[in-house]
Amino acid sequence: MKIYGVALLAVCFLVGKLLGNYLGAVLEIKGDIGGVGFAMLLLIVSNIFLTKKGWIIKETKTGILFWSSMFIPIVIAMAATQNVKAAISGGWIAFVAGGSVTIALFLLVPLVSKIGKKPDTQKLKV
DSSP: OHHHHHHHHHHHHHHHHHHHHHHHHHTTOSSOSSHHHHHHHHHHHHHHHHHHHTOOOHHHHHHHHHHHHHHHHHHHHHHHHHHHHHHHHHOHHHHHHHHHHHHHHHHHHHHHHTTTOOOOOOOOOO
16 A cells, blocks of 8 residues: 555655746746645645545555655755756855855754753752
């Protein structure tokens, strides 16, 4: 039944790519705008909907989880390759913008990692 998870992922991917290409055409931009994001949102929403309805079995859920965990790194790697090509053709401003954002986010990691943690109120008593 993992095949149903793969089928659901494929449908979500195709619909997401279609929406991304349509959005690009509406905004008169060559290419896909957010197709992968739409696909992941569709996968999450459909997974929740099917689970609430009781139409999804454990094996199907396992297939969805497996392929969605494989899907994200692969698509991000593909998108990163496209972004590098666009950055090279865009000039130095793209490198400066990307580099400054990356450095800023690295500096924010310690702050973000503290969000949601409870303060350590119990000290080790000797």
